[in-house]
Amino acid sequence: xxxxxxxxxxxxxxxxxxxxxxxxxxxxxxxxxxxxxxxxxxxxxxxxxxxxxxxxxxxxxxxxxxxxxxxxxxxxxxxxxxxxxxxxxxxxxxxxxxxxxxxxxxxxxxxxxxxxxxxxxxxxxxxxxxxxxxxxxxxxxxxxxxxxxxxxxxxxxxxxxxxxxxxxxxxxxxxxxxxxxxxxxxxxxxxxxxxxxxxxxxxxxxxxxxxxxxxxxxxxxxxxxxxxxxxxxxxxxxxxxxxxxxxxxxxxxxxxxxxxxxxxxxxxxxxxxxxxxxxxxxxxxxxxxxxxxxxxxxxxxxxxxxxxxxxxxxxxxxxxxxxxxxxxxxxxxx
Numbered sequence: 001x002x003x004x005x006x007x008x009x010x011x012x013x014x015x016x017x018x019x020x021x022x023x024x025x026x027x028x029x030x031x032x033x034x035x036x037x038x039x040x041x042x043x044x045x046x047x048x049x050x051x052x053x054x055x056x057x058x059x060x061x062x063x064x065x066x067x068x069x070x071x072x073x074x075x076x077x078x079x080x081x082x083x084x085x086x087x088x089x090x091x092x093x094x095x096x097x098x099x100x101x102x103x104x105x106x107x108x109x110x111x112x113x114x115x116x117x118x119x120x121x122x123x124x125x126x127x128x129x130x131x132x133x134x135x136x137x138x139x140x141x142x143x144x145x146x147x148x149x150x151x152x153x154x155x156x157x158x159x160x161x162x163x164x165x166x167x168x169x170x171x172x173x174x175x176x177x178x179x180x181x182x183x184x185x186x187x188x189x190x191x192x193x194x195x196x197x198x199x200x201x202x203x204x205x206x207x208x209x210x211x212x213x214x215x216x217x218x219x220x221x222x223x224x225x226x227x228x229x230x231x232x233x234x235x236x237x238x239x240x241x242x243x244x245x246x247x248x249x250x251x252x253x254x255x256x257x258x259x260x261x262x263x264x265x266x267x268x269x270x271x272x273x274x275x276x277x278x279x280x281x282x283x284x285x286x287x288x289x290x291x292x293x294x295x296x297x298x299x300x301x302x303x304x305x306x307x308x309x310x311x312x313x314x315x316x317x318x319x320x321x322x323x324x325x326x327x328x329x330x331x332x333x334x
Contacts, residue, residue, distance in 0.1 A: 012045075012065065013038035014093040022099070022132060022149045022204070023142075026091040033081035037063040042097050046135060047073055048090040051144055056135065058096075092143055098131045098207060099151045103158060108217075109166055113177045120177055123215040124166060126188070129208035130154055130199065138203030154204060161198055165191045180214040187211060309333035 039045050039060045047054040054073040071077050110119035169190040173183045192209035309320050318328035
């Protein structure tokens with residue numbers, strides 16, 4: 001009989017395991033004497049009988065069903081395997097890990113914004129984290145009618161309600177429609193609470209929700225960037241310095257558009273500085289030049305009045321030492 005019973009022995013396990021599945025059901029097959037239950041790490045096994053939970057087993061391992069599982073089942077713990085007879089049951093294997101869902105709005109969300117009668121169209125993307133939290137609800141709402149349930153099914157549920165939740169919480173927390181990223185944390189927190197209430201109807205909790213970015217139409221994004229750049233730069237000198245740094249960092253130098261712009265702005269700034277300096281220097285030099293030019297002209301009256309030779313030759317500047325003629329160029333001094 002032992003040999004015969006081993007021929008009917010089977011293994012109850014998650015066959016062809018798929019990590020993207022939230023649960024998988026070992027269908028209503030007959031469990032024979034000598035059958036074993038295999039629970040792998042990250043899995044829970046739930047024995048069902050006519051849709052009702054008989055027992056939940058959470059420790060991974062290899063179990064003998066007759067001696068290690070049946071004694072702990074609610075209504076089947078007295079079941080005895082007879083010759084060539086087995087027990088019909090369903091085993092639901094649940095993936096206990098936390099899933100990460102990448103989401104994005106299906107289309108642009110039209111938000112009310114001043115100056116835009118048709119609304120401000122934006123898109124958003126981010127991530128949501130979910131995991132199974134209520135086995136009874138999961139079985140009642142989903143597993144009772146499905147053989148398996150994937151993370152894509154949950155994603156569809158989330159996307160269905162996400163646009164409305166984004167509009168709701170952006171209106172509440174989005175203080176600046178053109179800088180929604182500054183309010184992303186508060187918006188995400190509100191959405192997570194509402195989304196968890198919705199998804200928990202299937203026995204699944206939303207353990208995290210985040211918004212990576214808000215995306216505006218290209219022409220509006222260009223205006224936002226321009227305003228941000230102007231407020232950051234402040235004045236011409238700062239803009240020149242920033243442009244020079246950007247050009248150097250790009251590795252293109254004067255060959256890049258930013259590099260050319262930086263050179264032009266720097267040239268204009270330097271030219272302005274040079275003009276200011278020349279004006280200042282010109283005024284100073286003009287004030288000092290008059291006495292130097294007047295000196296030779298004043299020598300003649302001094303010579304006429306005193307009859308003495310000048311101390312320096314008016315032609316070449318050589319010291320005269322009282323001579324009547326320049327010892328260097330021969331110019332008559334008196």
